[in-house]
Amino acid sequence: MSTNLSPSRYTGLYKGKGDAPGALMRMLGQGRELAKMERNRWQMNRYMYRGEQWMRARPGSGFSSGRLELLMDSPRGRRRDTFNRLRQMTDGRVAQLTAQRPPYEVIPLSREQNAIDAARQASKLIAAKWDERGWNVGGAIRDMALNGEIDGISYLHVFFDPDAGDASFIPFTADGQPVSSREQFEALQSEDPQGETLWSYKPMKLGEVVWRVVRPGAISVDPSAQNWVDCRWVIESRVFPKSVIEQQTGKKIDSILKESSERGNGNPSMPRADIAAPINLEDDGTSSGKIVPGRDEFLVHEAYIKPNAEWPKGCHLRFLDRAPNVPLLIEEYMEQDLPYRPFNPKPDGGHFVRARGTVDELRPIQQRFNRILSLLHEWLERVARPPMIVPIGAVRNQEIYNDKGLIEVHPIGDPHFMPTPSEPVAVLTQHLQWCVQQMSEIANQSDATRGFSPGQGVESAIAIQTLAQNSETQLSGTASQVASAVEWGLSRSLKLVSKHYVMPRLVSSGGVDDTVELRAFVGSQISGATDVKITASILPKSRALQFQTLMQLAPLVGQDIRPHVARFVEGSYDEFITAEMAQRNRQKRENSLIAALAQFPQKDQVYQDFLAAQSKFMEAVQLASQQGVDAMQLLASQGIQPPQILNMLRDAGVRIPLVEDYDDHAQHLRTLDDWRLSDGFDAVHPMVKQAAREHADQHKKALTGQMVGIGKQMPPPGAGAGGSQPAPKGQPSPPKQPGQSPQPGASQTTMAITGAN
Numbered sequence: 001m002s003t004n005l006s007p008s009r010y011t012g013l014y015k016g017k018g019d020a021p022g023a024l025m026r027m028l029g030q031g032r033e034l035a036k037m038e039r040n041r042w043q044m045n046r047y048m049y050r051g052e053q054w055m056r057a058r059p060g061s062g063f064s065s066g067r068l069e070l071l072m073d074s075p076r077g078r079r080r081d082t083f084n085r086l087r088q089m090t091d092g093r094v095a096q097l098t099a100q101r102p103p104y105e106v107i108p109l110s111r112e113q114n115a116i117d118a119a120r121q122a123s124k125l126i127a128a129k130w131d132e133r134g135w136n137v138g139g140a141i142r143d144m145a146l147n148g149e150i151d152g153i154s155y156l157h158v159f160f161d162p163d164a165g166d167a168s169f170i171p172f173t174a175d176g177q178p179v180s181s182r183e184q185f186e187a188l189q190s191e192d193p194q195g196e197t198l199w200s201y202k203p204m205k206l207g208e209v210v211w212r213v214v215r216p217g218a219i220s221v222d223p224s225a226q227n228w229v230d231c232r233w234v235i236e237s238r239v240f241p242k243s244v245i246e247q248q249t250g251k252k253i254d255s256i257l258k259e260s261s262e263r264g265n266g267n268p269s270m271p272r273a274d275i276a277a278p279i280n281l282e283d284d285g286t287s288s289g290k291i292v293p294g295r296d297e298f299l300v301h302e303a304y305i306k307p308n309a310e311w312p313k314g315c316h317l318r319f320l321d322r323a324p325n326v327p328l329l330i331e332e333y334m335e336q337d338l339p340y341r342p343f344n345p346k347p348d349g350g351h352f353v354r355a356r357g358t359v360d361e362l363r364p365i366q367q368r369f370n371r372i373l374s375l376l377h378e379w380l381e382r383v384a385r386p387p388m389i390v391p392i393g394a395v396r397n398q399e400i401y402n403d404k405g406l407i408e409v410h411p412i413g414d415p416h417f418m419p420t421p422s423e424p425v426a427v428l429t430q431h432l433q434w435c436v437q438q439m440s441e442i443a444n445q446s447d448a449t450r451g452f453s454p455g456q457g458v459e460s461a462i463a464i465q466t467l468a469q470n471s472e473t474q475l476s477g478t479a480s481q482v483a484s485a486v487e488w489g490l491s492r493s494l495k496l497v498s499k500h501y502v503m504p505r506l507v508s509s510g511g512v513d514d515t516v517e518l519r520a521f522v523g524s525q526i527s528g529a530t531d532v533k534i535t536a537s538i539l540p541k542s543r544a545l546q547f548q549t550l551m552q553l554a555p556l557v558g559q560d561i562r563p564h565v566a567r568f569v570e571g572s573y574d575e576f577i578t579a580e581m582a583q584r585n586r587q588k589r590e591n592s593l594i595a596a597l598a599q600f601p602q603k604d605q606v607y608q609d610f611l612a613a614q615s616k617f618m619e620a621v622q623l624a625s626q627q628g629v630d631a632m633q634l635l636a637s638q639g640i641q642p643p644q645i646l647n648m649l650r651d652a653g654v655r656i657p658l659v660e661d662y663d664d665h666a667q668h669l670r671t672l673d674d675w676r677l678s679d680g681f682d683a684v685h686p687m688v689k690q691a692a693r694e695h696a697d698q699h700k701k702a703l704t705g706q707m708v709g710i711g712k713q714m715p716p717p718g719a720g721a722g723g724s725q726p727a728p729k730g731q732p733s734p735p736k737q738p739g740q741s742p743q744p745g746a747s748q749t750t751m752a753i754t755g756a757n
Contacts, residue, residue, distance in 0.1 A: 010330065016310030021324035023310065024317075028235055028301060031220025034353055039217055042151045045359040049150050051084045053370055081374045085436055086366040089443035090149050090358055096444075096475060097482050098142045101130065102538040104490065107531045111680050113596040119529035120589075122494050125521065126532070128507045129209070135493065137486075140211035145482055147215055148343045152357035155219055156341045157212040157236070158489045160496040165208035168505050169201040171520075178204065178503050185504045185520045206505055209493045216353060219340070226351050228342050233305040236340075237321070242296045245320075249328050253298065253320075260323035300328070304338050339492070343485045345478045361442045369435040376428040444474045475539055483534040490532035498523040498530060583664040587671035590657035594692055595675075597649065598685045606648060607687040613643035645690045657695065665703035672696050 014020035047055055047070070054071040071080065106122040108115035129135045140156065147154035171179040171188065174197065179185045185199075192198040218237050225231040242253055249256075299321035307314040314333035319326070344355040439445075501523030597603065620640060624631035635641075650656045659665075675681060676692055 010327070013311060013313055013315050013330070013332070015312055021319075024235075024301075024303065024319070024324055027222075027233060027303075028220050028237075030223050031235060034223045034351075035217055035220065038354060041360070042215075042217060045150050045357070045363065048363050048366060049087055049090060049359055051082060051087065053082045053084070053086075053366060054080045080370070081377045082370050083373060084366075085369060085439055086359060086362045089362060089439050089445050090146070092445045093358055093443045093475075093478075094142060094145045094149055096539060097145050097479060098138070098538075099540045100538070101138065102483060102486055102534050103536045104486075105533050105535050106494070106526075106529050107533055109528045109531070111595060113592060113599065115528040116592045116595075118526045121521075122526040122529045122532075125497065125507060125526065126490060126493075129493075135209050135211050137211055137489070140213055140489075141482065141486060143213040144343050144485060145345070147213060148345045149358040151216055152344065152346070152355040152360060153216050153353060154343050155214040155216065156343060156485055156489055157210075157214050157339060158341075158492045158496070159210055159212075159339050160207060160500045161210045162207035162500075163205065164210050165205070167203035168206050170204040170206070170503055170505065171195070171199050172202050173199055180503050182504050182520050182522050182525070204503075206503060207500060209496050209500075211489060211493075214340070221353065228352055231338065232308055233303060234338050234340050235301050235303040237299060237301050239297050240300050242298060245298060245300065245328070256320060256323050256326050256328075260320070260325040263325035298322075304333055304340070306336060306338065307334060337492070341485055341488045343481060345481060347481070358443055362439050365435050365439050365442075369432060369439075372428055372431050372435070376425065376432075379424055379428075476537070479538050483538055486538075487532050487534055491530055494526055494530035494532065498526055580664075580667060583667040584671050586663070587668040590668075590695070591672065591675045591692075593655060593657045594688060594695060595684065597654070597691055598688050600649070600654060600687075602652075603685055603687045606645065606652075607685070607690070610643055610645050610648060610687070610690065617642055644694050645687060646694050649691070656691075659695070659698040659702055661702075663699070663702070665699040665706070668699050669696060669703070672699070 010020035014023065016023055044055065047053070052070050056071060104123070104126065106119040106126075108119040126137075130137045132139065144154050144156050171185050173179060173188070179188065179199065188199040189195075195201065214236060220235040220237070222231045222233055246252055300318055301321060302318045303315065305311045305315040314335070315330065316333040317330040318328040320328065342352050344352055345357055346355060348355050501521065504520040504522050507521045600606070617635075617640070620635060621631045624634045627634070646656050672692065672695065676696075681689070681692075
């Protein structure tokens with residue numbers, strides 16, 4: 001909850017009929033009716049997932065009351081046996097969807113150098129904030145996917161909380177004012193590197209972006225919206241301790257209730273503040289008998305309303321469930337994007353709240369599995385301890401009679417055991433296996449993904465690859481839903497960073513704490529780069545399939561594969577991708593530097609000078625050609641080289657990208673070609689185009705030099721394969737000719753004799 005906004009009235013925000021508190025309570029009631037119809041199903045799914053898989057509705061409670069009763073033993077004493085296959089299948093499906101960080105890219109709004117730099121810094125910021133030390137994006141994605149698979153829907157809430165996070169060390173000037181710009185911080189750091197006199201670090205809370213996953217029972221949404229895009233408002237209900245509300249609002253609960261009661265006099269739609277009401281903990285979907293007044297917990301509603309006819313400026317507010325006349329927080333909300341995003345793993349085309357998840361599909365088969373397992377257990381008990389028939393009135397003895405295995409009849413003779421029933425183990429076991437197979441197919445959990453090798457030898461590898469590809473195909477729909485939610489969450493996070501990261505802060509994490517751009521980070525550095533795009537599938541590939549791909553790509557790494565031996569032996573597909581992406585990103589940075597040449601003030605004059613120098617060079621080439629010699633060699637011997645814009649700019653002190661010996665020139669050329677083939681390249685300045693051509697020529701020359709060097713290391717064609725032809729069978733081989741090597745068909749003995757001669 002925020003503390004920087006003071007409560008006020010609804011004046012100027014609500015233009016509809018009636019009063020604003022009454023409209024809010026009606027909206028809340030309409031949204032609750034929609035969730036009430038699904039609450040029983042959500043609660044049953046959670047019980048099934050947890051392993052409490054025998055339940056029934058309480059007598060007289062009704063279907064939609066949300067009350068279920070757990071059953072441990074039947075009225076006849078029958079034992080309830082369960083083996084929670086449903087949870088294994090659900091967790092395995094979620095693990096496939098969230099096993100790795102999705103490959104993402106921040107898209108700049110333009111091709112200007114500032115926007116490109118902002119996109120690069122935004123990508124590094126996301127990497128630094130991914131784990132628990134930052135925004136915990138990975139954990140939130142897993143919770144979102146898991147709750148969605150259980151309930152059929154879950155909500156991702158991304159917002160900025162000024163009270164979240166630990167205190168950060170912020171630079172302060174000598175007069176006690178926080179440094180609010182990066183330029184000021186860098187100037188102070190250059191004058192006083194140690195921070196001894198002009199500035200110093202002090203702890204201060206700056207707030208942080210928060211990722212939350214909310215279950216559907218806590219959310220009330222617009223019931224008229226079939227799709228989330230059309231949703232006009234959303235209200236979340238949460239339980240807060242009394243002390244937290246009083247601390248953050250600066251007012252006592254009793255005074256808030258009293259003020260709300262005074263404002264609501266004469267309005268029958270307003271609840272009375274002196275009437276106790278139970279709290280429904282919607283986050284868990286269970287009922288609680290906690291009484292609100294005079295206790296330590298209160299139900300708080302937080303609403304986000306898009307601008308519409310009734311709320312022209314939109315509205316963001318918080319209010320107590322029993323005091324809607326006195327909002328705890330109220331402000332305008334002019335955005336068209338609500339801070340929540342629903343996740344439906346299997347959208348059905350109807351209302352997004354009514355979507356079903358994987359647990360809905362697995363539940364009936366898990367219940368059948370439980371019944372068959374109980375029957376098998378009962379049969380085994382009867383076989384192990386068969387019942388005995390004895391006359392009524394016989395003397396009973398614990399050594400003779402077994403537990404619940406007694407049948408009493410009229411005296412008909414001596415005691416004897418009942419005949420053993422027929423053998424049902426095979427039938428029941430096959431049915432259990434069928435249930436597991438059906439559940440694995442529904443959850444897309446093949447044998448390979450569950451750790452079981454289908455077959456042996458080559459057939460096993462082929463089967464693993466096929467099953468992995470099938471799983472990727474079948475999970476592609478849900479994976480796209482996850483990727484869409486992640487894109488929205490990351491994009492919204494960057495927008496919040498750009499808005500709220502005002503003062504410089506140190507962003508540190510593994511791999512980025514030495515990055516200069518993030519040492520004194522402010523939100524304005526990523527302005528113009530807040531759109532995040534998932535660039536590839538989020539599903540992991542089969543290791544066997546990856547290794548086979550590596551072996552197929554082995555000839556592409558060149559003749560010398562020694563630097564890559566460890567990767568091939570370990571099957572490290574990720575290392576290849578990491579190295580390839582590093583080369584690609586390096587060329588992207590070089591492309592950015594070349595594109596930035598368009599900002600050079602004298603670009604037109606430089607290009608005209610280049611054209612003039614090029615014209616003179618061509619005249620010199622024509623004169624040298626008339627002498628009947630190689631014109632280029634003659635001019636080179638005289639120190640005359642073709643003019644290059646890159647050299648002209650470098651001589652003028654402009655920063656120009658250099659081709660290094662550690663560059664993967666083939667990959668650099670592919671990335672450079674992607675830029676030159678784009679639509680925006682046609683509109684750049686001719687000087688930039690010429691610089692890109694010259695940079696590509698440098699990579700081509702370096703690549704040709706590498707190929708020539710490799711060719712010198714290889715034996716010439718036919719070397720090691722010369723020598724005389726082998727003689728016919730039964731005749732001695734002719735002597736080796738000078739300068740020749742034995743033919744491939746020559747035997748080792750012949751080679752030795754020839755060498756000795």
